[in-house]
Amino acid sequence: MLNVEILGGVGEYGRNCFYIEVDGQAILLDCGIMKNAQKTPPSLTAAHIEKLTAIFISHSHIDHVGALPIAEQLGYTGPIVMSELTQCQLKQCYRNTSIFSDASLGQWVSISDQLAFKWGYSGHVIGSVWYQIRFRSKMIFYSGDYVADTYVLQTTLPQDDLLYDIAFIDSGHVEKHVDNQVVLQQIVQFVQAYPQQSIIFPSSFSGKTLDIATYLYQHTARPIYVEQSLQALFQQYIESKSNIQIENAIREVFWSPMDNIETGLYFVAEQEAKHYPQAIAIYTGYLHKKGAYHHFFYKTHPDYEDIVQLSQQIRAKQVIYFHSAFPVQLGCV
Numbered sequence: 001m002l003n004v005e006i007l008g009g010v011g012e013y014g015r016n017c018f019y020i021e022v023d024g025q026a027i028l029l030d031c032g033i034m035k036n037a038q039k040t041p042p043s044l045t046a047a048h049i050e051k052l053t054a055i056f057i058s059h060s061h062i063d064h065v066g067a068l069p070i071a072e073q074l075g076y077t078g079p080i081v082m083s084e085l086t087q088c089q090l091k092q093c094y095r096n097t098s099i100f101s102d103a104s105l106g107q108w109v110s111i112s113d114q115l116a117f118k119w120g121y122s123g124h125v126i127g128s129v130w131y132q133i134r135f136r137s138k139m140i141f142y143s144g145d146y147v148a149d150t151y152v153l154q155t156t157l158p159q160d161d162l163l164y165d166i167a168f169i170d171s172g173h174v175e176k177h178v179d180n181q182v183v184l185q186q187i188v189q190f191v192q193a194y195p196q197q198s199i200i201f202p203s204s205f206s207g208k209t210l211d212i213a214t215y216l217y218q219h220t221a222r223p224i225y226v227e228q229s230l231q232a233l234f235q236q237y238i239e240s241k242s243n244i245q246i247e248n249a250i251r252e253v254f255w256s257p258m259d260n261i262e263t264g265l266y267f268v269a270e271q272e273a274k275h276y277p278q279a280i281a282i283y284t285g286y287l288h289k290k291g292a293y294h295h296f297f298y299k300t301h302p303d304y305e306d307i308v309q310l311s312q313q314i315r316a317k318q319v320i321y322f323h324s325a326f327p328v329q330l331g332c333v
């Protein structure tokens with residue numbers, strides 16, 4: 001029998017954590033906390049941990065991994081499955097990290113005779129993945145955080161036409177209708193209209209930041225600088241042999257100290273933006289701030305059309321839409 005418990009991440013933006021029990025054994029999909037001041041954890045208890053045979057991690061953001069220390073404190077000692085790049089990005093080590101390599105792409109990876117998975121790239125950040133999981137008698141799909149139209153990172157979907165017992169689909173931007181390619185062009189036009197001004201992009205550790213920086217590098221003559229806290233993102237990208245759309249990749253960018261700000265384009269961590277009051281600020285995500293800035297929304301999750309398309313491609317008896325406070329009502333825009 002299939003028993004699913006949403007421990008966080010549905011009807012809210014954060015603390016993604018999904019418990020799936022089949023015939024008395026369980027797995028967990030991600031183990032995140034809210035990105036709020038309280039760092040609200042998921043509703044994970046020792047009773048869940050007792051039955052847990054594996055935790056699958058989609059990527060390194062804290063709304064997907066931030067509660068792993070809690071799982072360990074509650075006594076979890078089983079495998080924590082993730083990609084090699086995800087492990088590199090984690091801020092701390094965990095006891096039983098179980099890494100799969102690029103070579104296993106498209107193949108079933110066995111954890112036990114009752115549990116196996118396939119994975120593919122989800123395009124959200126370098127190393128982020130979706131999972132297809134065979135758990136006892138059940139088939140499960142978990143999209144992780146998914147971006148359908150990326151510029152730099154690869155995005156795939158399962159090729160085999162399975163009918164899943166349950167699918168979890170990222171609905172992070174269900175209220176939006178966005179074409180990322182158009183947004184990239186709009187940002188280039190804006191930048192070109194201010195040739196003598198320095199411009200900052202308050203940015204996060206995500207594929208979006210790679211997309212925008214790379215596109216600007218290729219379509220403007222402006223120097224591009226990356227602030228120190230984001231350089232690891234670019235370093236992984238430059239060194240990566242996989243997960244990249246080769247035709248859009250560039251291999252030489254972008255370091256610079258930020259002290260002599262002139263007419264460049266600057267990618268800075270969001271909390272650093274206040275140090276550059278003389279620059280024009282361009283925000284590309286959800287806005288929680290007041291003040292002067294420009295805004296071009298760029299997707300890091302599926303928008304409404306992407307969700308409709310994913311729901312057609314991933315055939316499932318039951319679908320759980322997560323990562324949004326908005327309800328998903330397909331067919332009624």
Ligand SMILES: [Zn+2]
Nearest residue numbers: 059061124145
């Ligand atoms: Zn994420």
Ligand SMILES: [Zn+2]
Nearest residue numbers: 061063064145
């Ligand atoms: Zn997320």
